[in-house]
Amino acid sequence: MSHTSPRRLRDFVTALAALLDEQPDEARILDAGGALLRDLVAHDDWLPDDFAAPDPERYRQYLLHADSRARFSVVSFVWGPGQQTPIHDHTVWGLIGVLRGAEISQPYRIDGGALVADGPAHRLERGTVEAVSPRIGDIHRVSNALADRPSVSIHVYGDNIGAVRRSVLLDDGTRKPFISGYSNNTLPNIWDLSREVTA
DSSP states (O other): OOOOOSHHHHHHHHHHHHHHHTOOOHHHHHHHHHHHHHHHHTOOSSSOGGGSOOOSSSOEEEEEEEOTTSSOEEEEEEEOTTOBOOSBOOSSOEEEEEEESOEEEEEEEEETTEEEEOSOOEEEOTTOEEEEBTTTBOEEEEEESOSSSOEEEEEEESSOGGGSOEEEEOTTSOEEEEOOOOSOSSOOOTTOOHHHHHO
């Protein structure tokens, strides 16, 4: 594993927790939280290699941090070439920031009981942040925009997203329940300050 510093992720988690302590409305969370995430993904020197490793079969979802009060979780999504999610919802607010590569996001909505595209797909380049929520649009499919290498994005959700009951949506609007879980069993240790204190 290459050397990375946990400081940026620790600072992000601390700042987002402080924002949520103010009990802001969702619009402020998405605005101010989006700015915090934009700053985090503007730097690619903090994500440990183990949490950016692709899988040849399917995309990976690595938990980086879960708030002890389940107010938010931070996850790295890693897409191999050609990989994509099914069409799915979130049921909570979410922020997506592209750290490496690029992604295609296709929003959907339910119209007359059927699933339809909600506007054109858009390409998310490195450093781009977008938001989802039941209030502003919660259904999408995300895919790696690159055919020759992985893409990595950092997702922040308003709950411990790996344990949230969500749905995959079929063309006819049918919802198939799922709980995503995570691809990892250990977390990056962002709270070990010993190296910084002794430096």
